[in-house]
Amino acid sequence: MLPWLSPMLQDLLVEAAWQTLFMVGAAAGIAVLLGLPLALLLQATAPGGLAPSPAVNRPLGLVVNAVRSVPFIILMVAIVPFTRLVAGTSIGTGAAVVPLALAATAFIVRLFENALREVDRGVVEAARAMGATRLQIIAKVLVPEALPGLLAAVTVTLVSLVGYSAMAGAVGGGGLGDLGIRFGYQRFMPEVMATVVLILILFVQGLQSLGDWLVRRLSRR
Amino acid sequence: MVSGFRMMFDHPATEAPAAVATDPAIRLTGLRRRFPGAPAPALDGVSLEVAAGEVFGIVGRSGAGKSTLIRCVNLLERPDAGRVEVLGRDLTAVDEAGLRAARRGIGMVFQHFNLLASRSVAGNIAFPLEVAGLPRAEREARVAELLPLVGLQAKRDAYPAQLSGGQKQRVGIARALASRPAILLCDEATSALDPETTAEILGLLRELRARLRLTVLLITHEMAVVKALCDRVAVLEAGRVIEQGRVFEVFTRPQAPTTRRFVAEVIGNAVPPGTLAALPPPGPGEVRRLLRVLFAGPHSTRAVISEASRRFGLDLNILAGRIDAIGAEPFGIMALAAYGAPAAVTAATGWMQGLGLTVEPLPEGEG
Numbered sequence: 233m234l235p236w237l238s239p240m241l242q243d244l245l246v247e248a249a250w251q252t253l254f255m256v257g258a259a260a261g262i263a264v265l266l267g268l269p270l271a272l273l274l275q276a277t278a279p280g281g282l283a284p285s286p287a288v289n290r291p292l293g294l295v296v297n298a299v300r301s302v303p304f305i306i307l308m309v310a311i312v313p314f315t316r317l318v319a320g321t322s323i324g325t326g327a328a329v330v331p332l333a334l335a336a337t338a339f340i341v342r343l344f345e346n347a348l349r350e351v352d353r354g355v356v357e358a359a360r361a362m363g364a365t366r367l368q369i370i371a372k373v374l375v376p377e378a379l380p381g382l383l384a385a386v387t388v389t390l391v392s393l394v395g396y397s398a399m400a401g402a403v404g405g406g407g408l409g410d411l412g413i414r415f416g417y418q419r420f421m422p423e424v425m426a427t428v429v430l431i432l433i434l435f436v437q438g439l440q441s442l443g444d445w446l447v448r449r450l451s452r453r
Numbered sequence: 454m455v456s457g458f459r460m461m462f463d464h465p466a467t468e469a470p471a472a473v474a475t476d477p478a479i480r481l482t483g484l485r486r487r488f489p490g491a492p493a494p495a496l497d498g499v500s501l502e503v504a505a506g507e508v509f510g511i512v513g514r515s516g517a518g519k520s521t522l523i524r525c526v527n528l529l530e531r532p533d534a535g536r537v538e539v540l541g542r543d544l545t546a547v548d549e550a551g552l553r554a555a556r557r558g559i560g561m562v563f564q565h566f567n568l569l570a571s572r573s574v575a576g577n578i579a580f581p582l583e584v585a586g587l588p589r590a591e592r593e594a595r596v597a598e599l600l601p602l603v604g605l606q607a608k609r610d611a612y613p614a615q616l617s618g619g620q621k622q623r624v625g626i627a628r629a630l631a632s633r634p635a636i637l638l639c640d641e642a643t644s645a646l647d648p649e650t651t652a653e654i655l656g657l658l659r660e661l662r663a664r665l666r667l668t669v670l671l672i673t674h675e676m677a678v679v680k681a682l683c684d685r686v687a688v689l690e691a692g693r694v695i696e697q698g699r700v701f702e703v704f705t706r707p708q709a710p711t712t713r714r715f716v717a718e719v720i721g722n723a724v725p726p727g728t729l730a731a732l733p734p735p736g737p738g739e740v741r742r743l744l745r746v747l748f749a750g751p752h753s754t755r756a757v758i759s760e761a762s763r764r765f766g767l768d769l770n771i772l773a774g775r776i777d778a779i780g781a782e783p784f785g786i787m788a789l790a791a792y793g794a795p796a797a798v799t800a801a802t803g804w805m806q807g808l809g810l811t812v813e814p815l816p817e818g819e820g
């Protein structure tokens with residue numbers, strides 16, 4: 233495989249690919265786990281929601297927007313103390329997951345919120361008329377009805393995370409992007425850069441196709 | 454003793470039990486609702502009673518407050534003031550859990566069906582049962598009962614996107630009936646359907662209402678729906694009930710101008726345009742009166758017009774007319790131009806009224 237690269241570079245490439253997969257996967261997993269409840273909370277506390285509450289909705293929305301508006305490279309450096317607290321270190325692949333997960337959570341919350349907002353209000357009203365509790369409405373109406381949109385949001389987030397993860401080199405996170413910069417750019421090895429780019433393209437294409445296929449399968453519209 | 458009493462008074466199974474003087478199924482008292490920022494209240498003191506087992510229609514123009522009113526019955530909308538009593542219980546006074554339980558006894562059908570796109574037909578019908586915590590086996594058994602009731606056996610596993618509008622509304626109706634409610638609320642249940650499908654769904658509702666002895670409160674902007682289905686009707690305008698009564702009475706003797714217009718939509722007895730201008734003037738010593746004659750009950754088949762003409766020596770020119778029936782009650786409405794001596798016209802009018810017909814000057818706007 234990849235005969236135009238030296239065995240050492242091939243090893244580095246495999247290691248970097250695993251690092252990228254780990255960073256993207258872990259950050260996306262955390263983002264979904266934190267993002268869905270947060271999005272449901274935002275949606276429920278919005279005006280006209282299941283439990284309208286500006287006192288919850290406004291501050292939460294502000295925090296989400298604040299995180300979203302900080303460029304990732306700055307966010308990564310700015311939260312180093314927090315990263316150290318959570319991961320025990322601020323350097324390495326594991327540590328890079330912390331800022332990636334934070335950025336991805338803020339990103340996916342808004343996408344999830346949009347997907348939830350797409351659910352027909354009439355259907356929620358019908359569920360209320362049938363005597364459903366708020367939790368039942370969330371679990372049996374909002375999430376299942378929004379599922380295709382939620383999955384599309386996960387796909388978009390995964391693809392964005394691949395891009396963000398390239399910046400993880402700044403905190404010693406490694407990964408494909410980092411390899412491309414260090415060897416392809418800084419050591420003038422265009423074949424490394426080309427290979428990295430090729431793998432990233434295939435990776436993103438694969439994610440997108442898988443996501444689209446799942447959305448199509450689950451969509452009953 | 455109880456069983457002996459029951460036996461004495463038992464009716465054949467097909468007949469509804471004799472009406473006992475009981476509480477109405479729904480009693481709304483002085484409902485008011487004003488949406489924040491709205492210039493006028495959506496409900497401005499509405500009081501209504503719907504008797505158990507009757508089909509009650511509320512008709513009104515778009516924006517009259519119909520949806521707000523029907524949503525108050527299961528408190529999807531909480532009125533600012535007034536009482537909502539359903540089956541003898543004041544729902545404005547019960548807590549959240551009590552309200553949810555009460556809602557399970559009130560089925561609701563929506564204009565836009567409001568089905569879950571992610572669930573099959575069976576899944577949608579089972580939804581209220583799932584919400585109520587019924588075990589799976591019971592849910593499936595109930596769904597299997599309901600599907601043939603609405604004629605959807607073949608569509609059990611289809612998704613809403615694969616159904617026609619009429620089929621979607623059948624699912625909506627089956628879902629509304631799943632928890633065996635005593636009361637069914639219909640918010641413009643046929644307004645998104647074409648005329649043929651509308652007739653089909655109205656037929657289904659009529660059948661279900663009789664079979665399940667439902668109390669139905671429906672709202673509509675179409676008087677044809679009221680005529681096809683309802684026992685009584687209330688006309689809502691700007692958040693107030695401006696007229697109510699038995700459908701036959703309201704159709705044959707509408708009082709308010711709005712009601713007249715609604716009725717005219719269905720039993721279009723309006724005189725064709727240009728007819729009045731083309732009428733010959735009265736001869737010397739004669740008058741011309743434009744009359745609206747309403748036949749109801751036994752007279753609708755009698756040859757009253759020709760007899761009046763002969764007896765009183767009048768020329769009676771029929772401008773428009775229609776024979777129709779509401780339920781099993783026939784009636785006729787006719788617009789006449791009567792020519793003759795003033796005394797003869799007056800006498801003829803009195804004679805017809807003596808027979809129980811309603812005779813009145815042709816209302817403005819119908820000529």
Ligand SMILES: Nc1ncnc2c1ncn2[C@@H]1O[C@H](COP(=O)(O)OP(=O)(O)O)[C@@H](O)[C@H]1O
Nearest residue numbers: 488491495513514515516517518519520521522
């Ligand atoms: N949620 C709402 N917020 C503000 N205004 C509303 C709301 N729902 C209804 N209205 C207003 O109340 C009036 C009555 O509406 P509605 O009950 O839907 O009438 P109808 O069903 O007879 O068309 C309208 O003027 C409408 O704009």
Ligand SMILES: [Mg+2]
Nearest residue numbers: 519520521641
């Ligand atoms: Mg309406």
